Amino acid sequence: MRSVSIIGVGCTKFGEHWDKSFRELIAEAGMKAIEDSGIEGKDIQAIYGGTMASGRFIGQEHIGALIADQLGLTPIPATRVEAACASGGVALRTAYLAIKSGEYNIVAVGGIEKMTEVAIEEASFALGGAGDQETELFHGATFPALYALLARVHMKEFGTTEEQMALCSVQAHRNGMNNPNAQFHREISVEDVMNSGYISSPLKLLDCSPITDGAAALILCESKKAKKISDKAVEIVASAQASDSLGLTGRKSLLELAATRIAAKEAYKQAGISAKDVDFAEVHDCFSIAEILAIEDLGFFKKGEGGKAVEKGKIQLNAEVSVNPSGGLKMGHPVGATGIKQAAEAFEQLNGLAGKRQVKKAEIGLTHNVGGSGATCVVHLYKRL
Amino acid sequence: MRSVSIIGVGCTKFGEHWDKSFRELIAEAGMKAIEDSGIEGKDIQAIYGGTMASGRFIGQEHIGALIADQLGLTPIPATRVEAACASGGVALRTAYLAIKSGEYNIVAVGGIEKMTEVAIEEASFALGGAGDQETELFHGATFPALYALLARVHMKEFGTTEEQMALCSVQAHRNGMNNPNAQFHREISVEDVMNSGYISSPLKLLDCSPITDGAAALILCESKKAKKISDKAVEIVASAQASDSLGLTGRKSLLELAATRIAAKEAYKQAGISAKDVDFAEVHDCFSIAEILAIEDLGFFKKGEGGKAVEKGKIQLNAEVSVNPSGGLKMGHPVGATGIKQAAEAFEQLNGLAGKRQVKKAEIGLTHNVGGSGATCVVHLYKRL
Numbered sequence: 001m002r003s004v005s006i007i008g009v010g011c012t013k014f015g016e017h018w019d020k021s022f023r024e025l026i027a028e029a030g031m032k033a034i035e036d037s038g039i040e041g042k043d044i045q046a047i048y049g050g051t052m053a054s055g056r057f058i059g060q061e062h063i064g065a066l067i068a069d070q071l072g073l074t075p076i077p078a079t080r081v082e083a084a085c086a087s088g089g090v091a092l093r094t095a096y097l098a099i100k101s102g103e104y105n106i107v108a109v110g111g112i113e114k115m116t117e118v119a120i121e122e123a124s125f126a127l128g129g130a131g132d133q134e135t136e137l138f139h140g141a142t143f144p145a146l147y148a149l150l151a152r153v154h155m156k157e158f159g160t161t162e163e164q165m166a167l168c169s170v171q172a173h174r175n176g177m178n179n180p181n182a183q184f185h186r187e188i189s190v191e192d193v194m195n196s197g198y199i200s201s202p203l204k205l206l207d208c209s210p211i212t213d214g215a216a217a218l219i220l221c222e223s224k225k226a227k228k229i230s231d232k233a234v235e236i237v238a239s240a241q242a243s244d245s246l247g248l249t250g251r252k253s254l255l256e257l258a259a260t261r262i263a264a265k266e267a268y269k270q271a272g273i274s275a276k277d278v279d280f281a282e283v284h285d286c287f288s289i290a291e292i293l294a295i296e297d298l299g300f301f302k303k304g305e306g307g308k309a310v311e312k313g314k315i316q317l318n319a320e321v322s323v324n325p326s327g328g329l330k331m332g333h334p335v336g337a338t339g340i341k342q343a344a345e346a347f348e349q350l351n352g353l354a355g356k357r358q359v360k361k362a363e364i365g366l367t368h369n370v371g372g373s374g375a376t377c378v379v380h381l382y383k384r385l
Numbered sequence: 386m387r388s389v390s391i392i393g394v395g396c397t398k399f400g401e402h403w404d405k406s407f408r409e410l411i412a413e414a415g416m417k418a419i420e421d422s423g424i425e426g427k428d429i430q431a432i433y434g435g436t437m438a439s440g441r442f443i444g445q446e447h448i449g450a451l452i453a454d455q456l457g458l459t460p461i462p463a464t465r466v467e468a469a470c471a472s473g474g475v476a477l478r479t480a481y482l483a484i485k486s487g488e489y490n491i492v493a494v495g496g497i498e499k500m501t502e503v504a505i506e507e508a509s510f511a512l513g514g515a516g517d518q519e520t521e522l523f524h525g526a527t528f529p530a531l532y533a534l535l536a537r538v539h540m541k542e543f544g545t546t547e548e549q550m551a552l553c554s555v556q557a558h559r560n561g562m563n564n565p566n567a568q569f570h571r572e573i574s575v576e577d578v579m580n581s582g583y584i585s586s587p588l589k590l591l592d593c594s595p596i597t598d599g600a601a602a603l604i605l606c607e608s609k610k611a612k613k614i615s616d617k618a619v620e621i622v623a624s625a626q627a628s629d630s631l632g633l634t635g636r637k638s639l640l641e642l643a644a645t646r647i648a649a650k651e652a653y654k655q656a657g658i659s660a661k662d663v664d665f666a667e668v669h670d671c672f673s674i675a676e677i678l679a680i681e682d683l684g685f686f687k688k689g690e691g692g693k694a695v696e697k698g699k700i701q702l703n704a705e706v707s708v709n710p711s712g713g714l715k716m717g718h719p720v721g722a723t724g725i726k727q728a729a730e731a732f733e734q735l736n737g738l739a740g741k742r743q744v745k746k747a748e749i750g751l752t753h754n755v756g757g758s759g760a761t762c763v764v765h766l767y768k769r770l
Contacts (some may be wrong), residue, residue, distance in 0.1 A: 054514075055440045056440045059518050062467070062757050065756060066631050067629075073628075079475050082466075093464075098486070123609060124439065157427065243459045259460055292755060376463070
């Protein structure tokens with residue numbers, strides 16, 4: 001069986017890019033990744049791009065061809081993949097399978113979203129298309145409302161507190177201080193979170209990830225070839241994806257995102273490891289409660305003990321497991337780009353290139369990307385090749 | 386190298402489905418394909434779905450998960466693929482690569498679009514997202530205008546006539562009479578086409594494919610396994626995809642869709658055949674001129690001779706090459722579904738199940754699916770396993 005490695009990464013700064021177009025963000029991330037990998041554009045045999053709602057955000061579909069065009073890489077095959085906020089992670093898995101198929105040896109995979117071109121209400125409505133339009137969005141349930149419901153259930157069942165959730169955001173802002181591409185560079189306190197206005201009770205403004213523009217790109221290469229052309233190659237040792245009901249009404253339990261649990265189990269099996277072997281993880285913390293669910297569903301802590309683990313500092317940098325050394329989604333969540341940026345962070349951490357946010361013992365990394373309220377989840381595991 | 390076959394197909398009727406939702410169309414096509422293949426839902430290991438602009442048409446993204454949910458197939462991986470009007474064909478290729486990778490043996494691939502939920506102007510604007518928003522749509526160039534430009538260039542260079550283009554539509558309507566799933570069942574004359582109002586000169590109403598609701602689905606299976614479980618298996622003997630500039634301004638020539646030529650050349654090479662070996666082809670005739678470009682770019686006729694070939698009846702049923710025995714896109718073009726419906730037609734033709742539209746010697750079939758004005762093209766070739 002062929003193996004797949006990452007040989008180069010590129011990210012734009014995450015933030016409000018009033019001065020850069022969708023195309024310019026693609027070009028910036030793509031060119032950085034090509035340069036980082038040491039290959040030339042002409043070596044790339046196919047492109048996969050993750051974007052959630054470009055049709056709603058900028059009136060443009062057909063993003064695969066746009067990327068190929070923008071990077072001067074036509075006529076190679078170029079494909080857009082969409083799985084809501086997991087578009088990036090699923091694009092990565094799709095590109096990974098394309099190399100495994102034997103048809104390609106070198107593939108570029110990118111993620112992009114430009115969310116600030118529309119009014120906030122329109123952005124909220126576009127994002128609502130990640131959930132169940134008929135049973136949720138149509139009735140006014142936007143994304144903060146869905147995760148607020150998950151938070152309420154977790155609080156009731158396990159005694160998780162608003163302060164524990166607030167701590168997730170505090171840690172994200174702290175880690176983000178060391179990430180030059182983060183949308184925010186500002187430390188906050190639990191009190192700041194508690195005093196920020198309710199968006200959908202119990203979730204407050206500072207429990208939520210922001211609206212962001214940004215792009216990220218990776219160059220993937222078949223591992224034997226990767227070994228020859230790169231001294232930074234990072235092998236994707238597991239790739240797993242699972243689905244669940246689009247809306248929360250279809251779930252067996254609201255205490256977990258089952259798709260995370262299922263994808264993680266499969267990923268650990270593929271890599272022949274267990275959750276306790278993971279040194280650092282970039283998890284999908286679109287809301288603070290999502291981070292607590294993630295660290296439980298990924299098996300780092302028992303179900304119901306996520307809040308307490310956060311309180312005890314167990315997921316801080318270089319603690320039991322370093323969760324979101326980059327600052328996570330709280331430091332910018334351009335939805336289609338997030339899954340790719342997570343993989344880029346894993347690449348840098350495993351190469352010891354993460355600067356002040358470097359995890360000390362970084363041998364096995366995990367990325368976890370969620371679409372909607374958990375209808376798609378994709379988990380990847382990485383090791384130095 | 387693993388080989389991939391189709392073992393079952395399902396299509397809804399193409400038309401204006403005021404009485405059926407997006408979800409119901411998915412369920413109908415998906416269940417038909419599962420039933421046709423003889424497998425059970427639980428045998429399916431992954432789903433790929435092609436949709437172009439569900440965000441714009443029905444306010445719903447995250448279509449992969451929606452399909453898995455709707456068919457009761459969670460928690461298997463489910464991924465949406467988008468490449469404008471080639472979304473279906475590219476989804477097919479993506480699913481094909483997924484099986485080739487060795488990760489899956491049985492995969493469902495579908496295509497869907499529900500285009501009648503919005504006003505025609507909104508549909509036109511959504512479809513414009515297949516071209517270059519910045520250099521085309523923003524300035525008012527919707528899709529008929531782009532293809533009208535291609536028609537004008539072809540007419541000027543090669544003497545192609547409006548009557549020759551009209552004949553493409555006449556033939557499409559004639560073939561469509563024998564297709565129970567066609568949107569129209571009405572024969573038309575060259576005069577009817579010539580007298581239909583100009584949409585964008587020289588293209589008239591009857592030169593254009595319609596706005597359509599519809600879905601189509603296939604069950605793909607690794608060929609060794611396919612041989613054991615199906616006596617109807619059709620092998621995908623070639624799969625090729627190419628890209629080009631998103632907008633027409635970036636093209637080297639407007640006399641061809643270069644991506645078609647490049648993908649076709651690659652497909653013939655993979656299958657070890659040439660254009661003259663193809664018995665029938667489902668080509669992407671979103672406009673009558675597109676059919677003339679296709680039969681040239683696919684190598685059936687020399688560049689510039691497509692119009693004359695149509696006039697001489699060379700692409701009629703059982704003539705030199707049977708083009709669009711189903712009636713093609715003129716008989717319904719639910720954009721994301723089209724590429725899958727083409728493959729379903731190839732399956733039925735190769736199995737001798739196409740009823741009154743059956744091609745007599747149907748041994749090698751080709752499908753050709755184009756995104757936008759040719760920025761994506763995907764070509765597949767099929768034979769009985």
